[in-house]
Amino acid sequence: MLWPGEAAIAKIDADWRAEAICVVPWTYSDVEAWAKGRQAVDLLSPDAPVSAPTVSDAVVEQALISLTSVINVGTGLSIHPTERQR
Secondary structure: OEOOOHHHHHHHHHOOOOOOOOOEOOOHHHOHHHHHHOOOOOOOOOOOOOOOOOOOOHHHHHHHHHHHOOOOHHHOOOOOOOOOOO
């Protein structure tokens, strides 16, 4: 995706069929929040360190990983009725 806006990134990121997303921003600040949230890898320097997790409790971190692997995180704060029980 070349020079995407926040809306375009959010739309593709929310699509469950997207296995990988390659973004070429005009400036890094255009995608910084998304890149940090997804721990994106800079293909020009793939060995660059990824930012540290923002959750300090390992149990909570694993619970969030499990939960976000089975729900649609692209819907923001609204929860689909089929996901409410989880």
